[in-house]
Amino acid sequence: MIIFNEISTMFFNNKILLYPPLHFAIENENTKIVDTLLPLIGNEIQPGFFTAFKALKSIVIPSCVKLIGNEAFRGCSLLEQITLHSSITFIGKKAFNGCISLKQIKIPSSVTSIESGAFIGCSSLTNITIPSSITSIESGAFIGCSSLTNI
Secondary structure, eight states, rough: OOOOOOOEEEEEEEEEEOOOOEEEOOOTTTTTEEEEEEEETTTEETTTTTTTTTTTEEOOOOOOEEOOOOTTTTTTTOOOOOOOOOTEEEEEETTTTTTTTTOOOOOOTTEEETTTTTTOOOOOEEEEEEEEEEEEEETTTTOOOOTTOOO
16 A cells, blocks of 8 residues: 655756655565655656556555546556546546556546546446546547446
C-alpha cells in the first residue's frame, strides 16, 4: 500500500517541487518497507512516473495531487486498487494502460473527461464509477476491459 502523508517543499531552478513521503511494501519472501520521495512538479504525478513498477499493488492518491499524467501507471500489472482523492481533475492518456490486475475504480466528480486509452488493457476491471460530471469520454478509453460489467 502506498500512502502519502505530509507535504514538504523544495526549490529547484526557481520552481517549487512538492515531495510527499511515499511508503510502499514490496511483497515477496522478504517483505520490507522502503521509504522514498515521489517528486510532484506543481500538483501532477509526472507522465510515466510509475511505468512498469511491478511491485505496486495499491495506492492512495493524496489531496495535493490534481493531475495524473499520461501513462503515469502504465504497465503496473500488479496494481489492484487505487483510491483517487476528490481533488483530481485530470487523468491523462493511457494513465492506467496495462494495469491488468485493477478490479475497480471510482472516478471523482471533480474529473470532467476521460482521456483516450485511460484504462486500455485493464482486463480485470469489473466495476468503474463514472460521475455525472464527466462530459466526454475519448475514444478507446476502455479498450480491452473485457471483464467490465458495472458502470
